[in-house]
Structures are given as C-alpha cells and as structure tokens.
Amino acid sequence: MDERTRADVERAEAAIVEHYPRLVRLAYLVLPPSMGRHPRVLTAHGLVQRALPRALPRALPRTRLRRPVSTLPAQRGPAPGTGYTEVRLRTLRLALAYEPGTGRGAARLLPSVPVVWGLRLFPQAGGADELALDQALSGVSAPVRAALGLWHLEGLEEDEARAVLADAGVVDPEAAQRAAWQLDQGAAADVAVLLNSGEFDPCTVQTRPTDLLRRRQRVRASLVAAAVLVVGAVVVGVVVPGAGASSSDAGRQASAASFAQQALEPERLLRAPNDQWADTSRLDFTTWPARGRQAGNGKLLARALRVWAEPPADARITATAGTSTRPPARPPRLLFAGLIDGVMVVVLHDGERLVRYAEPEAATPTLHFARVDDADVTTGAALVIGRGNGWMRYLIAPWVSDATTRDLLAPDAPARPLHLAPDGVTDRVPTPPEAATACGRWPVVQFRSSQRIAEDHTFLVTDLGDLAPAHLSYLPAPADGAPPQPPREATGPEGLRSWARTACSLRSLRGEGVRSVNNWEFARQRLPEGGGEATWVCSRADTWRGPGLVTVQLQPPAARPADPGLVAGRARNTAACSRFGPDVVGDIRWRAKSGKWYLLAAGSRTVGGIDVAGKVRAASGTGTLAAPVAHGAPAGVTGRLRNGRSLRAIP
Incomplete structure (x- = not known):
C-alpha cells in the first residue's frame, strides 16, 4: 500500500x-x-x-x-x-x-x-x-x-x-x-x-434482559444444536431454491405476531423514572411515572391488557371523538394502577391515547379511550382517574406542585385549596353542569407548575366529560398600535371576568374531545343610543383530532359578572379565531332600550370596513358597524380586509 x-x-x-x-x-x-x-x-x-x-x-x-x-x-x-x-x-x-x-x-x-x-x-x-x-x-x-x-x-x-x-x-x-x-x-x-x-x-x-429461564435452558441445548447443525451442513450441502423468500415472509409474520404479543405482557410495560420530567424538554404523558399501590400487581395489569386487546362481549367501551379503540401495537406506558373509590383502575398510555381500565366489584369492566397526542405542560397536566354522580377526581402530572378550585361564575371569589394525595390523586371535585341542567356554577381547577420547570406558572382546566380536561386561556382586546399577542393564561382578573360570561357555553362542548378553549376579545364597540361599550368575543375550542369549534358572542354591559353574552354565530371545522385564521367578522341583531332594533357587526384588527347587503343596505369604513334594521329583515354581512380580500361573518 x-x-x-x-x-x-x-x-x-x-x-x-x-x-x-x-x-x-x-x-x-x-x-x-x-x-x-x-x-x-x-x-x-x-x-x-x-x-x-x-x-x-x-x-x-x-x-x-x-x-x-x-x-x-x-x-x-x-x-x-x-x-x-x-x-x-x-x-x-x-x-x-x-x-x-x-x-x-x-x-x-x-x-x-x-x-x-x-x-x-x-x-x-x-x-x-x-x-x-x-x-x-x-x-x-x-x-x-x-x-x-x-x-x-x-x-x-x-x-x-x-x-x-x-x-x-x-x-x-x-x-x-x-x-x-x-x-x-x-x-x-x-x-x-x-x-x-x-x-x-x-x-x-x-x-x-432476555428471558432468563429460557436462556439458561438454551445454554445446554446450544452445544448439542451446534453439533447437529455442523453435521447437517456437511451432509446436506445444498439449499432448496425459493426457500429463502418464503422463510423471510414467515419470519416477518412471526416477528409481527411476537411483537403484538409482547405488547400484552405486563413485565414489558414502560415505566418512566420518577424524576424524568425534571430533566427533559418534553413534558407530556411520556414523562409520567407509574403510580398507585397496585403498580406492581402483574395479575391486574395482565387483565387490563387482555381486556384492551380482546374486550369481552359485556365490557363497556367509550371513546372520545376521533379516538381509535384498536389493541396496543407495542408495549404501552403504565401511568397508574390502584383503587379509586372502590374501583380498581389502571391507566395506560401508548404514545397517542390514554386508556383507562376500570374493574368495579361484581360488575363488568370498562374501557375509556381518549386521544392525547401532542400534549404539553398544560394539556398533559391531569387526567380523570375517577368519576361519580356529580363529582370526579384528577390524577395530576408530576410537575404540578399545587392545585386549587374555583367557580368560573364567581370571578372575584378566592380559589380554595385542593388536597393532593401522595400518589397524585386529588380529592373529589364537583363536575360542571350538563346541557339539560341549570348553569348555576362552573367549577374549574387551577394548577401551578413546579418551579423546576417554570416560575409561578398557573393555568386553568375544566372537565368536559372526557378523560383529559380542557385547558382554558384568554386573549384580551388588542391595544391600538400593539403587535398581535398569543393567548395567555385565564387566571388573571380580566381572564376570569371574561370566562364568567362565557363558561356556561362550554356545555355544548361535552364529549367533543376538546383539548383547549381560548376566549379572544377581538373587538370593542360603542352601542347605539348610549348603550355603553360591548365586547365581541370569539371562543375557539381546539380538539385533539384537529378541527376547531367556534362561538362568537356579543357581551354588552351587564348587571352581574356572570350574565351570559349573546350568541352571534357558530362554526365547526374551521380555522377561524386561531393563529391559522386570525381574521373574523361577527354580526347580531340587538334591541336598544327604546325598543328599536339594530344590526351590529364587528371585525378583528385586520378588518378595515364592513358592508351589508340584502334587505338592509349599509357600509362602514371602520371595523365596526351599527345600522337600524327591521326585526327579521335578512342581511348579509361582509368584512373588507386591509389586504383587499373579503370575509363573510360567521353565521
């Protein structure tokens, strides 16, 4: 060389x-x-x-x-x-x-x-x-x-x-x-x-480690097998044509079957170290340690995995919208196993879904599936570990250091401490009212994250009937000349007052698989006939599967902090009121104290004018409009964006 x-x-x-x-x-x-x-x-x-x-x-x-x-x-x-x-x-x-x-x-x-x-x-x-x-x-x-x-x-x-x-x-x-x-x-x-x-x-x-007992047996058998293979290779000395491809296919099938079987073995369940959450930039369910007194109960874990893979005919299975109930493709992660209010509960996470297995005494097992992919420090902060008639309990994330409860309909009332057990399970928390009941209160939980990951970071979550609670946030009306801002936590006085007038509309989101809801005050408008200043709010609910649900409200001056706003429009499967759809226009019929009706309309900061067509003809060169209208007269409202495009009001 x-x-x-x-x-x-x-x-x-x-x-x-x-x-x-x-x-x-x-x-x-x-x-x-x-x-x-x-x-x-x-x-x-x-x-x-x-x-x-x-x-x-x-x-x-x-x-x-x-x-x-x-x-x-x-x-x-x-x-x-x-x-x-x-x-x-x-x-x-x-x-x-x-x-x-x-x-x-x-x-x-x-x-x-x-x-x-x-x-x-x-x-x-x-x-x-x-x-x-x-x-x-x-x-x-x-x-x-x-x-x-x-x-x-x-x-x-x-x-x-x-x-x-x-x-x-x-x-x-x-x-x-x-x-x-x-x-x-x-x-x-x-x-x-x-x-x-x-x-x-x-x-x-x-x-x-590999299978220790099987490995010990194979040590003895390997010597004999090696000798047999050597003799066989010398005697045979030929390869059957075409055998390679078929054995390869069979091997792949056997490997897939073996991999699926491994997902059902309790000893292969993934378990995060107790302090992994403090040493990673990824804070979601993958960093939750296994908790609960039954986390080492192999028989209980085996039953939960078996019911997940092959649910019996009488098992109750529920899943949030857009969530698959397929068996695990790989060994899932164990988050909890223990007794909750007389029910044995196991919670697993497969990287995309939470699976809650419940084993009541003298009753059929239940499975609850919920999508939680792409969770973060707020949307991965808790899950519903138990639920009863008018109450529920949370299992909280390891990075949550403090929890309190409050009523959204009482924004000025102080928060009350919520006891946390050593295994991360909270005391019972009242559940919000359902659609068919009166909306006299709306309990939420306020979490504070550990200072090991953030300085005094508090945020609100609320139960909407799913396995994972929804995160509530708030975005105030834009100041003149100020750049757009991202949503903030709804724990301050302004955010709490905004949610006091919006909370009861959350009842329509139960069971929708909602991960977060943001209240965006996108415009303010002076009402005709000295009616005071009203606030236009767009409440956007983002689901775990992607599509959003939007509700536009007009909130005129109110006598009580919890007086609800007036719903101006709703839309499903839309990007409106998000960072991918920052332009919005809303309109509503409003009656003044004199009994006269007005068509009110307003747009976000990018709306430079508003046009009304149909039985009502009106136009405005600003982002708001108020025009007299006969009650019931049809009218179409369109906003003119500053970039030359037009945008119809959310119906």
Missing part, C-alpha cells in the same frame, strides 16, 4: 469515528424494520464499522451539502475530501443488501455484527408521530428509506441524493425519490424532525 492509499484509509477511519452516530442512524433507517429493533441496532453498528475500506480510490466523489429542511439546527457536515462520502456510500450499499429480494447475500455480513449476550437493545420509544412514521417506513422499500435519509439526515439536494442512490446500486433512483416525496408529504408531522428523534437513534439505546 503506498502513502497515498494509506492516507486515504486513515481519513476514512477518521470520518467514521467523527461522524459515527449519523452513519449508524442512516444505516438503521435503511435496514428493514421487519428485522426487529434489537438485531437492527446491532446490524447498523456492524455495517458502519465494516464500511472502513481496505483501499480507497484516489479520487473521491464530492457532494455539496445543504442545511436540512428540518426546523432543527443543521448538523455540521464533513468537508470534501475527508473520506466521509466514500464510507457513507459503502454503508448504504451494505444496508441496501439486506432488502428482501435483492439477491445480495446479506448473511455474509453477519459475522461483523457486534454480539450482545443476555440483553435486548432498542432505541428510546417516541410518541404517536414517531410510531406512525415507523409504520409507514415499514411499508416502503429500502431505496425509499435511503432517499429520505439522504434528504433529512444528510441534507442533500434531490439531484445529489439521486446520484448517491445510483452509486449505491439502486436500479431506479427517481422512482425511489418519488415514493419518498409522497411519504414525506403525507406524513402528519415533520419527517425531518422525527428522523432526528430518539426513536431512530441506534446510538442512544435502552436495555432489557
């Missing part, structure tokens, strides 16, 4: 050492998911280590890197000529050889795979988005996964990635990129962010 070749190999070794995590992540992505996570992790490491060449060509291909389209900071790429492009190409070739049906013998690569005895290794479990992407990747070919990796992990442009795929032996790189683009566009979340998460990081792994 001459000096030039030796230097090239040394540069390649340096490139592997410096960029080892990104190379292993790329190999892990390209390898077939059907292998299982443990062998896939070990194989990814083995392939990268095997990518060190015996000799490199004198001229190394150079590719121009770009910053990934991810919102994450771009990884610092290697400089051209460092040997990285060659070892990346060799890693891709080795990983692509494992694709079923390629005809390339991946088995000959196995001796280079690291050996781990007695342990199972797998990357950290992600959330619902990571799970959905992993399932989507298992349905595409290795070249498609390689194209995604070159885009989102390596930061290559399409033409550069196409050239690398061709050099790696992909027959049709353009077809692979088209399929990758379709998967990329159809994903529910940013694929670049997900691929850079812990779910796809084979360098940061968790460990679990």
Whole structure:
C-alpha cells in the first residue's frame, strides 16, 4: 500500500469515528424494520464499522451539502475530501443488501455484527408521530428509506441524493425519490424532525434482559444444536431454491405476531423514572411515572391488557371523538394502577391515547379511550382517574406542585385549596353542569407548575366529560398600535371576568374531545343610543383530532359578572379565531332600550370596513358597524380586509 492509499484509509477511519452516530442512524433507517429493533441496532453498528475500506480510490466523489429542511439546527457536515462520502456510500450499499429480494447475500455480513449476550437493545420509544412514521417506513422499500435519509439526515439536494442512490446500486433512483416525496408529504408531522428523534437513534439505546429461564435452558441445548447443525451442513450441502423468500415472509409474520404479543405482557410495560420530567424538554404523558399501590400487581395489569386487546362481549367501551379503540401495537406506558373509590383502575398510555381500565366489584369492566397526542405542560397536566354522580377526581402530572378550585361564575371569589394525595390523586371535585341542567356554577381547577420547570406558572382546566380536561386561556382586546399577542393564561382578573360570561357555553362542548378553549376579545364597540361599550368575543375550542369549534358572542354591559353574552354565530371545522385564521367578522341583531332594533357587526384588527347587503343596505369604513334594521329583515354581512380580500361573518 503506498502513502497515498494509506492516507486515504486513515481519513476514512477518521470520518467514521467523527461522524459515527449519523452513519449508524442512516444505516438503521435503511435496514428493514421487519428485522426487529434489537438485531437492527446491532446490524447498523456492524455495517458502519465494516464500511472502513481496505483501499480507497484516489479520487473521491464530492457532494455539496445543504442545511436540512428540518426546523432543527443543521448538523455540521464533513468537508470534501475527508473520506466521509466514500464510507457513507459503502454503508448504504451494505444496508441496501439486506432488502428482501435483492439477491445480495446479506448473511455474509453477519459475522461483523457486534454480539450482545443476555440483553435486548432498542432505541428510546417516541410518541404517536414517531410510531406512525415507523409504520409507514415499514411499508416502503429500502431505496425509499435511503432517499429520505439522504434528504433529512444528510441534507442533500434531490439531484445529489439521486446520484448517491445510483452509486449505491439502486436500479431506479427517481422512482425511489418519488415514493419518498409522497411519504414525506403525507406524513402528519415533520419527517425531518422525527428522523432526528430518539426513536431512530441506534446510538442512544435502552436495555432489557432476555428471558432468563429460557436462556439458561438454551445454554445446554446450544452445544448439542451446534453439533447437529455442523453435521447437517456437511451432509446436506445444498439449499432448496425459493426457500429463502418464503422463510423471510414467515419470519416477518412471526416477528409481527411476537411483537403484538409482547405488547400484552405486563413485565414489558414502560415505566418512566420518577424524576424524568425534571430533566427533559418534553413534558407530556411520556414523562409520567407509574403510580398507585397496585403498580406492581402483574395479575391486574395482565387483565387490563387482555381486556384492551380482546374486550369481552359485556365490557363497556367509550371513546372520545376521533379516538381509535384498536389493541396496543407495542408495549404501552403504565401511568397508574390502584383503587379509586372502590374501583380498581389502571391507566395506560401508548404514545397517542390514554386508556383507562376500570374493574368495579361484581360488575363488568370498562374501557375509556381518549386521544392525547401532542400534549404539553398544560394539556398533559391531569387526567380523570375517577368519576361519580356529580363529582370526579384528577390524577395530576408530576410537575404540578399545587392545585386549587374555583367557580368560573364567581370571578372575584378566592380559589380554595385542593388536597393532593401522595400518589397524585386529588380529592373529589364537583363536575360542571350538563346541557339539560341549570348553569348555576362552573367549577374549574387551577394548577401551578413546579418551579423546576417554570416560575409561578398557573393555568386553568375544566372537565368536559372526557378523560383529559380542557385547558382554558384568554386573549384580551388588542391595544391600538400593539403587535398581535398569543393567548395567555385565564387566571388573571380580566381572564376570569371574561370566562364568567362565557363558561356556561362550554356545555355544548361535552364529549367533543376538546383539548383547549381560548376566549379572544377581538373587538370593542360603542352601542347605539348610549348603550355603553360591548365586547365581541370569539371562543375557539381546539380538539385533539384537529378541527376547531367556534362561538362568537356579543357581551354588552351587564348587571352581574356572570350574565351570559349573546350568541352571534357558530362554526365547526374551521380555522377561524386561531393563529391559522386570525381574521373574523361577527354580526347580531340587538334591541336598544327604546325598543328599536339594530344590526351590529364587528371585525378583528385586520378588518378595515364592513358592508351589508340584502334587505338592509349599509357600509362602514371602520371595523365596526351599527345600522337600524327591521326585526327579521335578512342581511348579509361582509368584512373588507386591509389586504383587499373579503370575509363573510360567521353565521
């Protein structure tokens, strides 16, 4: 080997050492998911280590890197000529050889795979988005996964990635990129962010032991089996044509069945460490520790998992809107197991859903499913652990340090302390009134988060009949010349007064799977005939599944703090009154003290004028309008936005 070749190999070794995590992540992505996570992790490491060449060509291909389209900071790429492009190409070739049906013998690569005895290794479990992407990747070919990796992990442009795929032996790189683009566009979340998460990081792994008893038995049997295999290989010396493909399919089916079975084994339930929530930037249900006196009761946990997988005919199953009741696809996370008001309760979380299993004495078990994907410090702060006639209890997040209760219809009344048990279960809290009952009070819970994550952060949640409570927020009317502001917590005097006049309208949201409701005071208007100043409020309820529900109200001056406003319009499945739909117009018929009727209309800060057509003709050059109208006369209200567009009032 001459000096030039030796230097090239040394540069390649340096490139592997410096960029080892990104190379292993790329190999892990390209390898077939059907292998299982443990062998896939070990194989990814083995392939990268095997990518060190015996000799490199004198001229190394150079590719121009770009910053990934991810919102994450771009990884610092290697400089051209460092040997990285060659070892990346060799890693891709080795990983692509494992694709079923390629005809390339991946088995000959196995001796280079690291050996781990007695342990199972797998990357950290992600959330619902990571799970959905992993399932989507298992349905595409290795070249498609390689194209995604070159885009989102390596930061290559399409033409550069196409050239690398061709050099790696992909027959049709353009077809692979088209399929990758379709998967990329159809994903529910940013694929670049997900691929850079812990779910796809084979360098940061968790460990679990294998079956200890079975392993002890296999130690003795392995010696005999090895001898038999050696003799059999010598005697047979042939391979049956076509057996490889069928065994591969059978292996994939057996692996899938085994994986589904593992999800029902209590000892495989995920359990977060007690203080994990204080050492992570992700505060949601994945960081809740397992609590409750029965968290170690394997028989109870097995019954809960079994009923979830195959509910008996007499089991009661309820689910919030848009929530699947399918069995778990992987071992879920245990959040609670214990006795609540005479009922044995188990709460599980699979990354997307909360599942509450209840086992009353002498009664059939019940299952309650609720979507909670993309929860945060407020929407993941509590869940309903028990419910009775006119009361309920919360199980609170570990980052909640204090809880109080208050009545939204009494905004000036002080909050009352709410006792928290050591296992995080609250005392009984009154439930809000349902639609068929009078609205004389509206109890809510005010939480304060620990100073370990935020300084004196308090927020309100309310029960709307679902497993997860809804977070309440508030956005005051914009000040003249001030920039738009995001919603704030509704715990201040203004927010509480706004919700006092809006709370009873929450009854229409029960069972809708609502994660948060925001009161936005989008306009103020002087009423005709000296009627005082009224406030226009848009209450937007965001659901866990995405669509929003909007209610527009006019709140004229009132004698009592809890007097409800006048409903001006409602809309479903709309982006109005959100950051994706910041423009809104509302209109209503209002009767003055004189008995005269007026058409009132108002728009948000982007509305520069209002037009009325139909039986009523009127126009305004500002964001508000008040015009005399005959009671019942039809009229269509349209707002003129400052950018030239028009917007109809919410009906």
